[in-house]
Amino acid sequence: MRILLVEDETPIANFIRDGLREEGFAVDVADNGRTGLELALGYLEEYDLFLLDWMLPGVSGIEICRRIRNENKLVPVIFLTAKDTVDDAVFGLEAGANDYIRKPFAFEELLARIRVLLRSREGEQQFFSYGGIEMDTEAYRVTREGEPVELTQKEFALLEYLLRNKGKVCRRTRIIEKVWDINFEHDTSVIDVYINFLRKKLDRPGEPSFIETIRGVGYRVNEEA
Amino acid sequence: MRILLVEDETPIANFIRDGLREEGFAVDVADNGRTGLELALGYLEEYDLFLLDWMLPGVSGIEICRRIRNENKLVPVIFLTAKDTVDDAVFGLEAGANDYIRKPFAFEELLARIRVLLRSREGEQQFFSYGGIEMDTEAYRVTREGEPVELTQKEFALLEYLLRNKGKVCRRTRIIEKVWDINFEHDTSVIDVYINFLRKKLDRPGEPSFIETIRGVGYRVNEEA
């Protein structure tokens, strides 16, 4: 995990850099807005998270954040700020930041927030695969052995839910809630029908289905060997 | 883990019951206040948690909650309520409820609240093992020497109960109460049959069973050396 820290006060920068490195992160430091912006945009794909000081010589943190957001919608950004009015926080979040933390702060707290954001991004996984099946949730594409497979919305949503939970049981009640957004309904056989659709479209004929049935509980796509 | 659900609207009751059973709970349902109260007081010790609807024909949820609290100070009670004023919530909590949830709710939310309350009582453990047997309750998976073993719901629930009480004797009446339905005939041999199923699926042939029979009392999985 690589983090870019843009912070002009050297002692603070060193403190954060060392702390994060001890935690196993790769950390780059820019001590002014201009080089910060260059690094951020020049190596945007390399970074998993940005830590931006609010007040910077040259280009401001806000500006860097905006430019990052222009290019990449998802990468987490956290502001480090000495300001403490709610308005400033709102301003930062409007610029596209995911979180902000006020100086002085406990290093533990910074770490906790970083972890939360990195985890939530991990959950936003885009590509899934099982056996010969590949799924790209962003592009809305599914292929089997490289051949495109046409799925309807519901089929797609169900497949995504199953693959997102690969290795775990997907209980019927949860599926109904997550994929169908239905509450308090249970005597429906939509799930059975759609599992059937997926199996027809994606299973290799003659082989056991890639979706395992767990009677009385739900379904599971197994972890691959 | 046994839960008593008192709810008069059948579809909702079924939905909750099935959802909880999928999660591995033993669930009893009463569709009116009177039988709810009878079950609650008659088998108070057997239940690990109560889910009470607010508005009930016969005896109200509030009343049931009060009576439960008269007898048992600790067992968690959650109200299901369609009402949405703060006052009602306060009223419910004053009656001794631990939490309340407004209808309609996402099943996951209910589950989260249940888990919180049960965790605070007994350690909600996800992984169990004995000898070469490993159990993951979340993934709904059991393996022996790394090889997956297919268990049905009841087999799974029974194994979980035994492992959860590793080192302790599991009395037959207790097993019936916790794993099967509360109003089960007591002179039945289901337990024997299911113990037999588990032994067949999980014992190493030729070696003594991992489930020890305590004659006249029940069964025990021993603490490991």
Place this chain on the structure above:
DNA sequence: GATTGGTTTTAAGCATTTTTTAAGGAAGGC
């Protein structure tokens, strides 16, 4: 506003698996 094509949902019969019952035989305790 009707028609069409596709998607989603409902419903029902069928097939399978799970759960329960029952009964005879084995083993333990007195």
Place this chain on the structure above:
DNA sequence: GCCTTCCTTAAAAAATGCTTAAAACCAATC
């Protein structure tokens, strides 16, 4: 040796999921 308790097996009963067809729904197009 006798009584009780447990084990094992087989078969009945119940529950659950599969499959299919048709109905309902929706959105685009003429």
